[in-house]
Amino acid sequence: MPKISIKGHQMPASPIRELVPFSEAAKKAGKHVYHLNIGQPDIASPKVALDAVRNMEISVLEYSHSAGFESYREGLAQYYRKNGINLTKDEIIITTGGSEALIFGFMTCFDPGDEVIIPEPFYANYNGFAMTAGISVVPVTAKIEDGFALPSIADFEKLIGPKTKGIVICNPGNPTGYLYSKGELEQLRDLVKKHDLYLFADEVYREFCYDGAQPFSVMNLEGIDQNVILIDSVSKRYSMCGARIGALISKNKEVMAAAMKFAQARLSPPTLAQIASEAALETPDEYFTEVVDEYVVRRNITVDGLNAIPGVFCPKPKGAFYCIASFPVDSAERFCQWLLEDFDYQGETVMMAPASGFYATPGLGEKEARIAYVLEKESLKKAVKCLEEALKVYPGRLTL
Amino acid sequence: MPKISIKGHQMPASPIRELVPFSEAAKKAGKHVYHLNIGQPDIASPKVALDAVRNMEISVLEYSHSAGFESYREGLAQYYRKNGINLTKDEIIITTGGSEALIFGFMTCFDPGDEVIIPEPFYANYNGFAMTAGISVVPVTAKIEDGFALPSIADFEKLIGPKTKGIVICNPGNPTGYLYSKGELEQLRDLVKKHDLYLFADEVYREFCYDGAQPFSVMNLEGIDQNVILIDSVSKRYSMCGARIGALISKNKEVMAAAMKFAQARLSPPTLAQIASEAALETPDEYFTEVVDEYVVRRNITVDGLNAIPGVFCPKPKGAFYCIASFPVDSAERFCQWLLEDFDYQGETVMMAPASGFYATPGLGEKEARIAYVLEKESLKKAVKCLEEALKVYPGRLTL
Numbered sequence: 001m002p003k004i005s006i007k008g009h010q011m012p013a014s015p016i017r018e019l020v021p022f023s024e025a026a027k028k029a030g031k032h033v034y035h036l037n038i039g040q041p042d043i044a045s046p047k048v049a050l051d052a053v054r055n056m057e058i059s060v061l062e063y064s065h066s067a068g069f070e071s072y073r074e075g076l077a078q079y080y081r082k083n084g085i086n087l088t089k090d091e092i093i094i095t096t097g098g099s100e101a102l103i104f105g106f107m108t109c110f111d112p113g114d115e116v117i118i119p120e121p122f123y124a125n126y127n128g129f130a131m132t133a134g135i136s137v138v139p140v141t142a143k144i145e146d147g148f149a150l151p152s153i154a155d156f157e158k159l160i161g162p163k164t165k166g167i168v169i170c171n172p173g174n175p176t177g178y179l180y181s182k183g184e185l186e187q188l189r190d191l192v193k194k195h196d197l198y199l200f201a202d203e204v205y206r207e208f209c210y211d212g213a214q215p216f217s218v219m220n221l222e223g224i225d226q227n228v229i230l231i232d233s234v235s236k237r238y239s240m241c242g243a244r245i246g247a248l249i250s251k252n253k254e255v256m257a258a259a260m261k262f263a264q265a266r267l268s269p270p271t272l273a274q275i276a277s278e279a280a281l282e283t284p285d286e287y288f289t290e291v292v293d294e295y296v297v298r299r300n301i302t303v304d305g306l307n308a309i310p311g312v313f314c315p316k317p318k319g320a321f322y323c324i325a326s327f328p329v330d331s332a333e334r335f336c337q338w339l340l341e342d343f344d345y346q347g348e349t350v351m352m353a354p355a356s357g358f359y360a361t362p363g364l365g366e367k368e369a370r371i372a373y374v375l376e377k378e379s380l381k382k383a384v385k386c387l388e389e390a391l392k393v394y395p396g397r398l399t400l
Numbered sequence: 401m402p403k404i405s406i407k408g409h410q411m412p413a414s415p416i417r418e419l420v421p422f423s424e425a426a427k428k429a430g431k432h433v434y435h436l437n438i439g440q441p442d443i444a445s446p447k448v449a450l451d452a453v454r455n456m457e458i459s460v461l462e463y464s465h466s467a468g469f470e471s472y473r474e475g476l477a478q479y480y481r482k483n484g485i486n487l488t489k490d491e492i493i494i495t496t497g498g499s500e501a502l503i504f505g506f507m508t509c510f511d512p513g514d515e516v517i518i519p520e521p522f523y524a525n526y527n528g529f530a531m532t533a534g535i536s537v538v539p540v541t542a543k544i545e546d547g548f549a550l551p552s553i554a555d556f557e558k559l560i561g562p563k564t565k566g567i568v569i570c571n572p573g574n575p576t577g578y579l580y581s582k583g584e585l586e587q588l589r590d591l592v593k594k595h596d597l598y599l600f601a602d603e604v605y606r607e608f609c610y611d612g613a614q615p616f617s618v619m620n621l622e623g624i625d626q627n628v629i630l631i632d633s634v635s636k637r638y639s640m641c642g643a644r645i646g647a648l649i650s651k652n653k654e655v656m657a658a659a660m661k662f663a664q665a666r667l668s669p670p671t672l673a674q675i676a677s678e679a680a681l682e683t684p685d686e687y688f689t690e691v692v693d694e695y696v697v698r699r700n701i702t703v704d705g706l707n708a709i710p711g712v713f714c715p716k717p718k719g720a721f722y723c724i725a726s727f728p729v730d731s732a733e734r735f736c737q738w739l740l741e742d743f744d745y746q747g748e749t750v751m752m753a754p755a756s757g758f759y760a761t762p763g764l765g766e767k768e769a770r771i772a773y774v775l776e777k778e779s780l781k782k783a784v785k786c787l788e789e790a791l792k793v794y795p796g797r798l799t800l
Contacts (some may be wrong), residue, residue: 001626002565002596004654005511011661045461053672054454061445061640061676096496096644099666111405112512112534128665134512134534165402196402226401240461242671244496254404261411265528266499271642272453272672276461 011131015124015357015370022340023351031344034375034383037353039174039322041374043239043294045280046287052279053272063268067260068094068247072278076247079281083206085219091251093259094269098204098233098246099125105229105248106133108259109198114165116200119151121324121358121365123174123202138164139360144326144368147315148176150184153191166198167191172205172215172319175358175370177299179209179319182216189221199224204233204246205320207288210296213318225251236321238280239291243273295321295373298380302373305384309391311398314371324355324368330396332356332369338394345389348382411531415524415757415770422740423751431744434775434783437753439574439722441774443639443694445680446687452679453672464671466663468494468647472678476647479681483606485619491651493659494669498604498633498646499525505629505648506533508659509598514565516600519551521724521758521765523574523602538564539760544726544768547715548576550584553591566598567591572605572615575758575770576724577699577717579609582616589621599624604633604646605720607688610696613718625651636721638680639691643673695721695773698780702773705784709791711798714771724755724768730796732756732769738794745789748782 016038023033067073073089080087095101110116112134118126120139130137138159142148156167167188172179180188192199201218209215218228233246250256299316303323306314311328329335333354343349355368373380391397416438423433467473473489480487495501510516512534518526520539530537538559542548556567567588572579580588592599601618609615618628633646650656699716703723706714711728729735733754743749755768773780791797 001652002509002598004652004658005507005509005514011658011665013661014664017664040463042460044459050456050458050461054456056450056454058450059444060442061450061638061642063440063641096500096670097666100496103666107405107532109402109405114405125665125667128662132507132532132662132665198402238461241463242461242668244668244670252401252404258404258411261413262528262532264414264417265411265525265532266497266503267525268642268644270496270644270670270673272676273670276672 012124012127012357016353018357019336019340019351022337026340026349030347032348033340034348034350034379034386036371036373036375036383037351039236039372039374040241041236041239041321042376043291045240046238046283048282049238049240049276049280053276056275061271064271064274066263066268067092068269069274069278072274075278075281085217087219087249091249091256093248093256093263094274095246095248095263096269097235097244098202098231099129101231101233101246101248102126102129102200102202103132104259104262105200105231106130106135107262108255109229110135110165113163115161115163116166116168117156117159117164118168118360120360121148121175121355123170124357126168127360137360141361141364142176142178144313144315144324148173148178148324150180150187153187156191160195164195164197166200168200168202170202172208172317174205174320175322175355176324177317177320177322179213179215179317185216185218185221189224192224192227197227198229199227200229200231202231204231204236207237208292208295208321209319210292210299211318215319219249227252229255234277234280238283240276240280243276244270245273245277297377298373299323301377301380302371302384305381306387309388311391321374322370322372324370326368328391328398329367329394330398332365332367334396335394336369338396339390343390343393345386348386350383350386412524412527412757415755416753418757419736419740419751422737426740426749430747432748433740434748434750434779434786436771436773436775436783437751439636439772439774440641441636441639441721442776443691445640446638446683448682449638449640449676449680453676456675461671463668464674466668467492467660468669469674469678472674475678475681485617487619487649491649491656493648493656493663494674495646495648495663496669497635497644498602498631499529501631501633501646501648502526502529502600502602503532504659504662505600505631506530506535507662508655509629510535510565513563515561515563516566516568517556517559517564518568518760520760521548521575521755523570524757526568527760537760541761541764542576542578544713544715544724548573548578548724550580550587553587556591560595564595564597566600568600568602570602572608572717572719574605574720575722575755577720577722579613579615579717579719585616585618585621589624592624592627597627598629599627600629600631602631604631604636607637608692608695608721609719610692610699611718615719619649627652629655634677634680638683640676640680643676644670645673645677697777698773699723701777701780702771702784705781706787709788711791721774722770722772724770726768728791728798729767729794730798732765732767734796735794736769738796739790743790743793745786748786750783750786
């Protein structure tokens, strides 16, 4: 029997999934589990998107163009222009989710052994995409006490060496919910320009900005348009995670030409999901107003509720639908597992993602967990109540 | 402006696409182009599959399990059992097309720098997937005069060195249409066992076997079940190329566990297409009988028609819907381009894929082209007639 490559072993387990066996056991034991561990919203997808698939008149489910439907790319360019981002269809390749956009981007821009700097905590799957491309992730630490603001540029510069080829950010951020200001992004712009790096920005939560905050896209940073790679996806915007439609976007023609070869090798992004995604461009503005209003309520219930529990600290994020809270416990990992295995409050418990898996630096985030506030408000209230009760009896609870 | 990685440049252009600018120019000039260059059949997808999507009752287009719907994997296992291949759902990961299955398989089983041996001519995108995984393709040449039968085991053994970790076959074959016999596969089995290699088999054309020939799956080779990785896809079986649903299949638990990490990093295969693919399992047997009968007619028109043209030689394949023909020309690449640029017969011409792009050895296949006989019969007759007329006037025609 041949040996399997160590790559498979190197691949870190996903922090949002590692407790799945315990949640399954909890459910078998009859507990109701509030799933705050995964960013799968319960929000309905736009009717216009699903109806387009229901009413499709095709008889052969054909490949699309490797870059995606031309009409969809044109529609997307229009969507970006409406959002103040000036793009043409030729600067867009439709991908199978934001995931594939990141892989194509990494494969195109970097060589094996290259390094990218990523503010931690970061979306854990960036590790997998980096590993796929053979590059190393160098973390720069954002701190919970700063609300996960951009680390100082001095902190970045300490990490820049000959192998450093890029910076990757997620804005608004998963897992922190932090929304970078224009000022922070301009600092990054100067750094990118100075060291001639690629700047990857995952802006899939663009629509989810709260308290009047406006997202600022890296595409609008002046003077680095050849360095910027924008990653996008319909997953969160339209609550269409299962579509698996994203986009790789750049004004750098060479990057796009090279990325196109990867796109051609895998033939095309999924056709049915492109039909849905193109139709989703017609989603009325009210859909987003309602969704954002709903998330603000959910965030407030979750974050205010958490901060009202003695010893819990949770910065109030301005974007996405995640927050990271620190708990007065010995280990968030043990606490999360204990919640599933050994605890219930009136037959209910909570599943969270231990935050250590979102940090690349060993030992960080050990008292923190990521919470996706993707459930309706009554569930979130009950989930917060569960956590409050749990902390009263958790054996590894720290005294304040 | 940062340098883009050379990887993008190393990626070979796809032989089925490199003439696309010429075909577009031909169409602009008013010519009708018969597209024999790409394996996009005109066959209707099963109604039961498209109807399942039209009638779906979901309101949130959610992620599926990273390995795919459990119900779909169970249904697929049943499909395989019906086809004499004994599998359980846990031996199947649903992927985004056969393409992703190959990438996950290569990433899981091989380390950068490893070598895989592939009989050439081979499906050109294997190059892209190998490059993605950082491995090298070592070709072993199958010859047109042998109808592209399996090269001798001695030829394989000459190429096996310390870096050799696997063999990749496509059966029935794209681009040759060759169907390996049980005897040929058993020779490969012995070789794989002797050198402890992985055997990847792309069997996506399983349903397309002609003249009473039966496909023999590598899954049924005795004694190497821990070495075998099966790649599958719904693209050709149900004429659902645009679904982008495939499968990575192995009885090797360690391989599956490692591959699962790559599957989790990209979250899930497309949900809508899984709904279609699961429903496609209910496709009546008559669908395949009709499709196979249709392809036999198409193959005969194409291959017999080509062989009737003086100086053209085309082995008659027993599977898939491709054939490779050699032409009495200076260069098949120039001939294919000339067909689009400088030729028409009654306003019509033909687009073929020059075969050199399917060979890894430089200089091979230079007088050959791949033809996908995926059009209805009248079109194929006209396309063959075009080629006959073209060869009468092509300036680079060789004298016989």
